[in-house]
Amino acid sequence: MTMSDPVADMLTRIRNANTAKHDDVIIPGSKMKKAIADILLDEGYIKGVEVVSNGNFEDIKITLKYSNKDKSERVLTGLKKISKPGLRVHASATDMPYVLGGLGIAIVSTNKGIITDKEARKQNVGGEVLAFVW
Numbered sequence: 001m002t003m004s005d006p007v008a009d010m011l012t013r014i015r016n017a018n019t020a021k022h023d024d025v026i027i028p029g030s031k032m033k034k035a036i037a038d039i040l041l042d043e044g045y046i047k048g049v050e051v052v053s054n055g056n057f058e059d060i061k062i063t064l065k066y067s068n069k070d071k072s073e074r075v076l077t078g079l080k081k082i083s084k085p086g087l088r089v090h091a092s093a094t095d096m097p098y099v100l101g102g103l104g105i106a107i108v109s110t111n112k113g114i115i116t117d118k119e120a121r122k123q124n125v126g127g128e129v130l131a132f133v134w
Helices: 006-019 031-042 117-123
Strands: 024-028 046-054 057-064 079-081 105-110 113-116 127-133
Touching: 006 024, 006 031, 006 057, 006 079, 006 127, 024 031, 031 046, 031 057, 031 105, 031 113, 031 127, 105 117, 113 117
Parallel strands: none
Antiparallel strands: 024 057, 046 057, 079 127, 105 113, 105 127
């Protein structure tokens, strides 16, 4: 079965695993999903990213991060898909959105790759706003 929005599927799998307090989640792999997972890792929202082989395909194993050993408090509070297949959302470098007044991050697809909103402002580039993370 084909998927109309693989990035939304990835974010939903992470959100569901985080809500159920799982240790890790496995996602069908792609370059864009790997780049998004690397951003989440660099920003400290997840603990680890690993590419695992699944026969002919590669999957991405994301290890979720919790603040306590008993998983009572999640580090990743929220994920929201912004740009959808029916309505793409673009922003220039000057109109780049702030997530929770700068406490969260926006993941942006630019001509320089997939980067955060802070990096997009620093490089003075705009692009498609993929998701908000807080």
